[in-house]
Amino acid sequence: MGSPAASWLSHVRRTPLLLFLMLYTVISGGPFLWVATMSLRTTPEIFAAPYALPSRIHWEKFVEAWTKSNYSTYFWNSVLVVVTAVVLLTVLGAMVAHCLARYRFRGSRAVRFVILSGMVLPPQLMILSLFQILLEYGLYNTLTGLIVVYIAGHLAMTVYILEGFFAQIPQDLFDAARMDGYSDFEIFWRITLPIGVPALFTTVTLNFIILWNEFLYAVVLLTEDDKRTLPLGIMHFMGSHQLDVGMLATGLMITIAPIILLYAFFSETMIKGMTAGAVR
Amino acid sequence: MQAGGTLQAEREGKSRASWLTRLRPRPEPDARRAGPSTLAIFLAPALLLYAGFMVYPVLRTFYNSVHTIGPQNVQKFVGFANFHELLSTDLVFWKAVGNTAIFAIVATIADVLGGLLIALCLFSRPPFAKLLRVVWFTPVLMSYVVVGIIWVWIYDYDWGLANTVLRWIGLGAWEQSWLGDPHTALGSVMVTHIWKWLGFNMIIFLAALSALPGEVLGAAELDNCGWFAKLVYIIIPMLRPTIVNLTVLSFIGKMMIFDLVWIMTGGGPLWSTETVSTYVYKRAFDWNTFDLGYPSAIAVLWFIIIMVFVVLMTRLFRQRDKLEF
Numbered sequence: 044m045g046s047p048a049a050s051w052l053s054h055v056r057r058t059p060l061l062l063f064l065m066l067y068t069v070i071s072g073g074p075f076l077w078v079a080t081m082s083l084r085t086t087p088e089i090f091a092a093p094y095a096l097p098s099r100i101h102w103e104k105f106v107e108a109w110t111k112s113n114y115s116t117y118f119w120n121s122v123l124v125v126v127t128a129v130v131l132l133t134v135l136g137a138m139v140a141h142c143l144a145r146y147r148f149r150g151s152r153a154v155r156f157v158i159l160s161g162m163v164l165p166p167q168l169m170i171l172s173l174f175q176i177l178l179e180y181g182l183y184n185t186l187t188g189l190i191v192v193y194i195a196g197h198l199a200m201t202v203y204i205l206e207g208f209f210a211q212i213p214q215d216l217f218d219a220a221r222m223d224g225y226s227d228f229e230i231f232w233r234i235t236l237p238i239g240v241p242a243l244f245t246t247v248t249l250n251f252i253i254l255w256n257e258f259l260y261a262v263v264l265l266t267e268d269d270k271r272t273l274p275l276g277i278m279h280f281m282g283s284h285q286l287d288v289g290m291l292a293t294g295l296m297i298t299i300a301p302i303i304l305l306y307a308f309f310s311e312t313m314i315k316g317m318t319a320g321a322v323r
Numbered sequence: 324m325q326a327g328g329t330l331q332a333e334r335e336g337k338s339r340a341s342w343l344t345r346l347r348p349r350p351e352p353d354a355r356r357a358g359p360s361t362l363a364i365f366l367a368p369a370l371l372l373y374a375g376f377m378v379y380p381v382l383r384t385f386y387n388s389v390h391t392i393g394p395q396n397v398q399k400f401v402g403f404a405n406f407h408e409l410l411s412t413d414l415v416f417w418k419a420v421g422n423t424a425i426f427a428i429v430a431t432i433a434d435v436l437g438g439l440l441i442a443l444c445l446f447s448r449p450p451f452a453k454l455l456r457v458v459w460f461t462p463v464l465m466s467y468v469v470v471g472i473i474w475v476w477i478y479d480y481d482w483g484l485a486n487t488v489l490r491w492i493g494l495g496a497w498e499q500s501w502l503g504d505p506h507t508a509l510g511s512v513m514v515t516h517i518w519k520w521l522g523f524n525m526i527i528f529l530a531a532l533s534a535l536p537g538e539v540l541g542a543a544e545l546d547n548c549g550w551f552a553k554l555v556y557i558i559i560p561m562l563r564p565t566i567v568n569l570t571v572l573s574f575i576g577k578m579m580i581f582d583l584v585w586i587m588t589g590g591g592p593l594w595s596t597e598t599v600s601t602y603v604y605k606r607a608f609d610w611n612t613f614d615l616g617y618p619s620a621i622a623v624l625w626f627i628i629i630m631v632f633v634v635l636m637t638r639l640f641r642q643r644d645k646l647e648f
Contacts, residue, residue: 071461145355195377258582
């Protein structure tokens with residue numbers, strides 16, 4: 044490979060590969076850049092030339108979307124639901140995972156089986172009766188109802204990931220802590236949680252992304268406009284202003300901006316988080 | 324677990340023995356034990372939520388599936404009548420089953436093969452591999468609503484990217500109303516779904532590829548093994564567990580597909596993209612039939628079918644594994 048001719052040849056051989064790489068990069072990332080340009084252009088401008096760059100940047104569209112098109116309500120609903128659900132999921136999931144990984148107790152197998160079997164249940168199997176149940180509990184059309192459903196629905200995956208990690212923490216640490224007179228809660232709080240931070244990060248990113256994007260439960264369980272989360276809000280806007288492509292693109296940017304922003308800084312954590320359930 | 328159990332028994336035995344010999348009144352503290360109240364505090368909140376909003380709904384769906392549930396929750400037991408109607412006279416259901424099956428089979432194969440292909444591209448260490456990996460994964464992070472709306476625009480007849488590109492490269496005759504034509508709608512939604520998930524499979528394959536033992540690949544190179552032979556005879560057999568895993572995972576996901584179809588076509592035109600899940604939703608909330616029993620029966624039946632497939636697939640692949648080694 045040392046001679047210039049050989050390296051030139053290897054470059055030629057690799058040209059199709061490089062072209063394919065460029066093509067796939069355009070295909071996978073291009074649509075988002077396109078939406079980003081459209082979010083800064085007005086609808087008449089877009090219809091005149093759909094693929095042009097913004098000639099004048101209309102930042103005011105974001106202000107308009109935020110104040111006039113109700114996107115601020117959708118955004119804060121999403122933030123409230125997702126943050127609450129993720130925090131509670133992490134705490135409750137870690138408590139269960141700690142118990143299953145640490146303690147031997149009667150019924151631990153049954154508890155593990157019941158919770159982990161939640162991973163194979165399709166949402167379609169719960170959604171119809173959840174609609175009935177939330178109506179009966181008075182939780183239909185409330186953000187609390189949605190949060191509770193989200194926690195129950197994603198507990199299985201959270202416990203699965205956390206337990207796998209917690210079980211690998213050496214038992215000696217816990218024996219020593221017990222000798223030193225730590226209570227069960229101190230052991231959980233001062234040993235399991237600090238050591239488990241990488242796994243907690245994983246579940247937090249996974250749950251955050253999935254819940255931020257969640258659509259099926261939300262569309263069934265929320266109908267009032269001021270309760271809608273972002274995905275529902277966008278769908279609603281699409282339904283009523285189908286031709287206002289420019290405004291819709293601005294709404295899409297508001298939806299994906301938090302994810303893109305986090306992804307720019309924590310890409311590895313997010314990739315790891317999203318794929319955590321699939322790697323064994 | 325087994326090994327842990329015996330260790331545990333040993334430890335207990337020892338502590339009991341030392342207690343007997345030294346007559347110490349207090350047994351050694353055991354970090355594997357916790358009192359019932361401690362366990363209750365740790366487990367109860369999660370288990371209660373889980374029981375109320377996961378276990379109970381599932382049981383109730385099974386219960387609903389043999390009833391008709393009218394407005395004001397008027398219930399009537401009908402036995403297996405829902406299932407009977409579903410299997411014998413419901414043509415839309417069978418159309419939905421056909422669409423979902425095509426979707427699950429074609430898109431799963433495309434997803435797994437495509438994911439492997441682009442993972443191999445990155446595995447060959449091209450320039451900017453790290454950056455490309457991050458860009459290619461982006462669609463996985465986006466919600467179906469975002470992806471669906473963008474692709475509705477891409478497929479738009481007048482100004483969509485698909486037709487614009489076709490016109491630009493001189494294939495204007497092929498331009499279509501991609502989502503409006505019953506012949507192309509399902510395929511178009513499938514392309515979008517594959518596009519969204521390729522990056523996911525790529526990451527899993529990349530992890531598996533970099534875990535392959537380097538000596539084997541090196542030895543193949545020394546033997547002047549071509550890249551295609553290397554792929555077919557070495558890489559793919561060694562990736563087998565990953566391929567099986569991803570196939571099953573991807574298949575389950577596609578059997579339940581709802582969001583993307585709902586957003587892009589709503590099941591239309593002419594039921595050409597109707598899937599089982601969208602049909603369940605429509606029967607429950609869109610059609611004015613006011614019966615939650617019938618859609619519950621569809622959900623239950625479909626769940627059982629998915630489970631049967633998953634068990635069959637894992638059995639089948641596992642047995643083949645046994646024969647090979």
